[in-house]
Amino acid sequence: MHIRVMREPSINDTTLGSLFIEDHWQCHTLEDVIRPTGEKVRSKTAIPPGCYRIILTMSNRFKKIMPEVLNVPMFTGIRIHSGNTAKDTAGCLLVGQTRSVETRSIGRSRAAYTALMLKLRAA
Template identity: 50%
Template sequence: MHLALKRTTFTNQSTIGQLSINGQFECYVLEDVVRKGEKVWGKTAIPKGTYNVQVTYSNRFKRLMPLLVNVPGFEGVRIHSGNTAADTEGCLLVGKTQSTDFVGQSRDAYAVLYAQIKDAIDRREPVTITIS
């Protein structure tokens, strides 16, 4: 399974993009601000690139969740629900709707996406995400 996140909207509060699975639109994603130069802890989007995705136990959220592996300069980058940049510290927040600095219906979008990722991993299919 290949996820592709195309960043489309950049503000001084957040970054919003469109996530597709194997070329089909799935949902919107809100991240922290894309910064050039120095990283600001908990307020900077992860670097562009391709990352493996695993489902592992999150000590913070106390459940299994998707984790992006080997993100340079970051640890614990998860895909999860949330609505604004205040809900993320470098993670990817998913939603079915989007507006300025906001994604909506996040829990619904997350439930559908998580099920697809978990199913692929259970079938031992590699899961990757490319962020551009």
């Protein structure tokens, strides 16, 4: 399955955006800061916007099957998981059903993650 990640400009250490599956909005996203092309700080850099293939694989860190984002230039091991602020990302995509620009956070993250997993498992 493929996803498309669209985002807004970073505010401080946070980048809010949206995740689409087959051109249908799925959920809000939260990532680390966007950096200039070619510049990367490990676990503190948003992936480039674009379309990516995702598969379900075992995460060594989380010890469970999770979505992995493939073929991201300069990145490996990118996961989609729940969380609410940039402190939770470690360079991964966080998903949520609500968002707040004021607090630079997303909410109802576990619900968004569960809905995404149901869609991925059904594909």
